[in-house]
Amino acid sequence: MLVKQLSVFLENKLGRLAEVTKILGEKDIDISALSIADTTDFGILRLIVNKPEEAEQILRENGIAVSCTNVIAIAVADKPGALAKVLQILDNVSIGIEYLYAFVGKNKDEALVIIKVEVPEKAVETLEKSGIRVLSSNEVYKL
Amino acid sequence: MKYWNEKYECMSRDEMTSVQSERLIKTVNRIYNNVPHYREKMQKIGLEPGDIKSIEDLPKLPFTNKQDLRDTYPYGLFAEPLSNVVRLHASSGTTGKQIVVGYTHKDLDSWADAMARTLVSVGTNKDSFVHNAYGYGLFTGALGVHYGAEKIGATVIPISGGNTKRQIQTMKDFGSTILACTPSYALFLIEVMEEMGIKKEELQLKAGVFGAEPWSLNMRSEIEEKLGILAIDIYGLSEIIGPGVSSECSCKSGLHVFEDHFVPEIINPETLEVLPPGSKGEIVFSTITKEAFPVLRYRTRDISSLNYETCACGRTLVRMNRVTGRSDDMLIIRGVNVFPSQIESVLLNFGEVAPHYQLIVDRIGNLDTLEVWVEMTPVLFSDEVKKLEDIERRIREEIDFILGISAKIKLVEPKTIERSEGKAKRVIDKRNL
Numbered sequence A: 001m002l003v004k005q006l007s008v009f010l011e012n013k014l015g016r017l018a019e020v021t022k023i024l025g026e027k028d029i030d031i032s033a034l035s036i037a038d039t040t041d042f043g044i045l046r047l048i049v050n051k052p053e054e055a056e057q058i059l060r061e062n063g064i065a066v067s068c069t070n071v072i073a074i075a076v077a078d079k080p081g082a083l084a085k086v087l088q089i090l091d092n093v094s095i096g097i098e099y100l101y102a103f104v105g106k107n108k109d110e111a112l113v114i115i116k117v118e119v120p121e122k123a124v125e126t127l128e129k130s131g132i133r134v135l136s137s138n139e140v141y142k143l
Numbered sequence B: 001m002k003y004w005n006e007k008y009e010c011m012s013r014d015e016m017t018s019v020q021s022e023r024l025i026k027t028v029n030r031i032y033n034n035v036p037h038y039r040e041k042m043q044k045i046g047l048e049p050g051d052i053k054s055i056e057d058l059p060k061l062p063f064t065n066k067q068d069l070r071d072t073y074p075y076g077l078f079a080e081p082l083s084n085v086v087r088l089h090a091s092s093g094t095t096g097k098q099i100v101v102g103y104t105h106k107d108l109d110s111w112a113d114a115m116a117r118t119l120v121s122v123g124t125n126k127d128s129f130v131h132n133a134y135g136y137g138l139f140t141g142a143l144g145v146h147y148g149a150e151k152i153g154a155t156v157i158p159i160s161g162g163n164t165k166r167q168i169q170t171m172k173d174f175g176s177t178i179l180a181c182t183p184s185y186a187l188f189l190i191e192v193m194e195e196m197g198i199k200k201e202e203l204q205l206k207a208g209v210f211g212a213e214p215w216s217l218n219m220r221s222e223i224e225e226k227l228g229i230l231a232i233d234i235y236g237l238s239e240i241i242g243p244g245v246s247s248e249c250s251c252k253s254g255l256h257v258f259e260d261h262f263v264p265e266i267i268n269p270e271t272l273e274v275l276p277p278g279s280k281g282e283i284v285f286s287t288i289t290k291e292a293f294p295v296l297r298y299r300t301r302d303i304s305s306l307n308y309e310t311c312a313c314g315r316t317l318v319r320m321n322r323v324t325g326r327s328d329d330m331l332i333i334r335g336v337n338v339f340p341s342q343i344e345s346v347l348l349n350f351g352e353v354a355p356h357y358q359l360i361v362d363r364i365g366n367l368d369t370l371e372v373w374v375e376m377t378p379v380l381f382s383d384e385v386k387k388l389e390d391i392e393r394r395i396r397e398e399i400d401f402i403l404g405i406s407a408k409i410k411l412v413e414p415k416t417i418e419r420s421e422g423k424a425k426r427v428i429d430k431r432n433l
């Protein structure tokens, strides 16, 4: 159920984000989700793509610092309190969240959320038991 | 073969002193008679060749600076007619015009002898393949190694610098056993090997002689581990002869100075007084066998110290400690003396940072600022901002602890810092602009 996320180190220089997406685009890699965490000096670009292994290789060959991490993708109803409920479930079993970001899926009434935790397997099990829909990696890569 | 020239490498201190005294007297006489520039300098302080009776009198002689070489450019310091000169080399200073040095047949032979000693001390023999990746040309590095290796009877692969993928393929196909290049180029070779997916086991490398720039012990460990070799530091400068002025043996505890050719002294760069053995200061050399381009008390600007104890390898040759900086590369930041190598050692002690960094010194208002750029590596990288910020903080604290100055640490993308296949540019000082 785990999804592979690529993280890319970016200096906060104009055009670097465009460059990375262009490199991937040229090799027919589709990006299904994208988020940037940044400080004043640098940023970390997080990507979910259709072919993560291939994309990682391509970026590395282009001299880009990249790493691959397992994350969880879940679907939550697009209404107030839905995400808070998910966070509560994880907190109840003492699973800390390192970061999360939302992205647009196909269904309008659903928000898709990527969550990074230290123990993803346990988190998936807990969430599914509580009736939260966890997306499979294939489902996410095809978005 | 343990030593190339056992007589000189293992002679007693008394014997060495008498060899040096005899050769110094001869050199001073030749210089006085053949080089007007030196004669005038000696006359100015009322010194005559007869005043130099032994090596003990060395401190009486005037120093030679790089400026003397520039003032007499190109051939003013040559002590032989140009018809006896069979080779020229030149080094481009980072500031000012280039300097030119010359060699007679005998000089080339002494040089090859010194380099042969260096190469033998890491196990080079007739069966070795010496992969010589120093740049061939006016720079002394490549030809120094070349003639030393040939003198031993090893097979030289004169590949020169550049075209790194081909270098690696050649090392693999030709069975190179000894690698000669700058330490930063060795690290670059390792990087490219990793990119090409070539493992150290596929190569036959056993040892490497690395020089022409200062490098840290951590860089050595990385080279030794990733190439599976013994890596030694070699030292030299074209003003003295080129590589082969001194080199480490397999004990790696200081560089044996080939003092039957080049006599070292350590001086205080400010007061110019000679310092006792063990003191840290600027290393100064006098050549006592060279014919075409002899120099007396040449100020190298390199910071080192001398150790006269006999080495575990059996050599009695005085050892100079690894050069830890340059008296003129020394940065003074907010009144603190900073050598780039100190910052390098801080970075490398993290064990997780590949040694690509650059120091940017600037002055904002009246305050000096130091920015340290550190290149991102796969090991260092994390998908979490707080872990990267933590690395920046730890580097900053360590620099503050060692040097007592606060620096701004900036993580930069791979290959941002300019790679040179020769010397690495470690410092950008914007204060003079």
Ligand SMILES: [Zn+2]
Pocket (backbone or CB within 6 Å): B248, B249, B250, B251, B256, B311, B312, B313, B314, B315
């Ligand atoms: Zn030794």
